[in-house]
Amino acid sequence: MYNADKTLGADQDYLISAFLENEETGMKIEGPGKLSRQKAKPVTISLNKFDLSDLPSGNFNIVVEVRDRENNLLATQKEFIQRSNPRKDVSMDGITGAIAANSFIQGNTTTDSLREAVRSLVPRSSNSELMFIRHQTPQADRQSLERFFITFWTERAGSRAAYEWNEYYKLVQYAQKKYSNGTNRGYESGRGYYFCKYGRPDHVIGNRFHNVVYPYEIWHYYDVGEQRDVKFVFYTRDVATRTYELLHSNLMGEVENPHWIENLWRLESQGNSNYDTEFQEYMDYYGNKILDEYNSPY
Template identity: 30%
Template sequence: MRAYFYYAPFYYQNQGSFLETYLTVIGNSVEFKLNENNKYQSSLEVVMLFKQDGKIQEFKKYNLLSPEITDTLSLPNFIDQQRVSLKNGTYYFELSIKDNFDTLKKHIISDVITINYTNDEFEFSGIQFIESYKQTTEQNKLSKNGYDLVPYVSDFFPTNINQFIFYCELYNTNKLIGDSLNYVLIYYLENAKSKITLNDYSRLKKQKANNQHVLFGEFNIEKLPSGVYNLVIEIRDKENSILKIKKIAFTRSKPSLDKLIPEFNENEIANSFVAKYTDIDTLKEYINCTFPICDNMENVYAKTHIESNNIKNMQSYFYGFWVKRNFNNPEKAWNDYKEQVKMVNRLYSSQIRKGYETDRGRVYLQYGAPNTVTDSKHEPSAYPYEIWHYYVIKDETNKKFIFYNPQLAGNDYDLLHSDVTGEIFTKNWERVLHKRNTTLSNPDEKNTDEHYGGKAKEMFDNPR
């Protein structure tokens, strides 16, 4: 038997907390027999147990019937959705599915489930993946907030699925922010390994705080390459500080997009500018220095080709990388970028890292030169720092980065904080910056104590 199971907790003030369960059974993995209507149908026994300290606190047992069909040439998959009321707590969960027509066919799943909802604190519901939806015309078990939501019971999205749809509820944002006050709801996809935000898959909504809010989100993922990603949901206040965050991982398979870098034969490579790069260490270095401008899949390909130690593969990859950026003159694209790398290495290299490997070097190569730079090396209590100000970055305006040198020596500055989407966001960056002579008694405190001569906050808010 092949079956897929998923669940999501929810909370309604008039019902309390409950677990919504989603089950998909693969039709050709179970038995179908003629029923009293002379139609073929499958019959499964489903048992759910919720235990605490070895004792059953809640259970559900029912018979699940497939849709009726006239013949068995094509056996349809079928779904089931249930709701189970649960008090707050941690449960050991067991799911058992048995084919009533073939008792040797069984499917058993176990997990640990935690429920923790109150009327007094903010919380997210679980995140439900959706296969399809429509407006509710008659209330049924798939109905939620005016829509019938057909669950997508998997965290794997194959090449034939091009819509990524999800549903989530937010409870008591008024207790987190204040009644009717504004907040920002941001949801986006990120690479699960690198944590790089995919800006093409990012949305923002402005909301007013209340006791319940529904987030119904959708992305077209037709051009999303294969990989493991996180769906990230953030709540931010009016100062853009992250108040709460929730993530869920999923896997995408899109083989047709996996070769995003063109491949070239030996003759094409021999007649290109990369033919002169025959030293394998030099070519590795050139590929390494492109990492600041690589997208997610290019990053994977680059590392794979470097590890292969094959000069022809690396030449093909490197040539394709620049053809992708300037089809008519890839050599000019490389030479222009190489000059930027030389400058970054000259300005930001340290004893242990080349300039393009540092945070400042990466930001410079990725976003270009900042419009203004504030450099402070002798501010009382603060580590040496730099504030970079960009008038425009992609579709964002008035964006800043602050780098600091907690080692107090050398030229290696770390990125401490930025308000650019997808970059490091440190809520209490002022206190971290002034940690040089200050004990952080409360590390979550946002503002630093006043320091004689301290101008970091002022310069970050009003760069010049």
């Protein structure tokens, strides 16, 4: 890191984070990652080592982000890597975990319902688990589905596995009711996916400027993991179906779009000779109001 002292001020605190993301989906890989707090200097060298023994085969990016004390992204850099690890490639035989005789799913649901329950785990799944869900769940037998499902929850919650699944399933049901459409199940939709992944937001602000900007929602979480004051901005350009997608977030590893306020504006530039003037008026008035909502969602 060069010239941090000139950008931030000498000896000011900032954060360097390094993590892996799936090259195809852009999703952050759970597990490998490092955070280091630094003081702004003319030159800072940060060396990190990742344990990749549990990383399956695939294409990934090593991502390095630099953020200031307010969690604003100052710089980011990605380096592509390709991983070959046959030992960790997912197969039904490779998903371990005994099925208890009186487990919290055995005998209580049909195979088709169990298959759908496994699919609903996508928002919280690791890269290797996603490979099983996407490629093997459609034809997997009941025993394989049970083995995967129980292993998924016992690895995360131990003796509280049944309770945690029931709490998660409440999120899935709410997402289905609130965010599903004719194409996607609730947990597959833009908002529903993040609702299931991170839970119910602490505050939601809807669009108050219907005639000026595309429909949008700002979600605020007090904290997600170790990061506080987390925001998500969803919007849709398809007013008919109102299929929202993630436009911007300040959560490390998620989509960050420094132009998200501009992207909310409905007016197109093509053929509009007054575009620049109208755009500046939009940013001065509506842009500032939307930014106030984002910064102070209460």
